[in-house]
Amino acid sequence: MDELRKRRMARNEARFRDVNRSVVAGIDKFVSNDPKAVYTLLCECSLETCAVMLQVRYDEYRAVRNVPERFFVQAGHEVPEIEVVVQRTDRFSVIEKIGVGAKVARERDEEGTHG
Ligand SMILES: [Zn+2]
Numbered sequence: 001m002d003e004l005r006k007r008r009m010a011r012n013e014a015r016f017r018d019v020n021r022s023v024v025a026g027i028d029k030f031v032s033n034d035p036k037a038v039y040t041l042l043c044e045c046s047l048e049t050c051a052v053m054l055q056v057r058y059d060e061y062r063a064v065r066n067v068p069e070r071f072f073v074q075a076g077h078e079v080p081e082i083e084v085v086v087q088r089t090d091r092f093s094v095i096e097k098i099g100v101g102a103k104v105a106r107e108r109d110e111e112g113t114h115g
Helices: 003-031 058-065 100-111
Strands: 038-042 053-057 070-073 083-088 093-097
Touching: 003 038, 003 058, 003 070, 003 100, 038 058, 053 058, 053 070, 058 070, 093 100
Parallel strands: none
Antiparallel strands: 038 053, 070 093, 083 093
């Protein structure tokens, strides 16, 4: 897989992360950071057409969001060339970007960009 494609896939994941951040911020406004909250989030995989929804608990969400290279994906949506699985649950997998994808994920996290 070439670098350009890896970068594009990483950007796609960062875009889903931005969407999910908005969703969580919206929910937290109403339930004011309820530790029992369960968020329904978009799968953050690199597939542009993916529309799978994942159930993520409050503590799980914050633990992953604290690490810019980590994303929530549906089991089976991992791409071994650009990421490794660091956690598996019966609801989702947590992946960590490697190589050029990790760099893109960090840059995008710092920018906090949308779109
Ligand atoms: Zn997916």
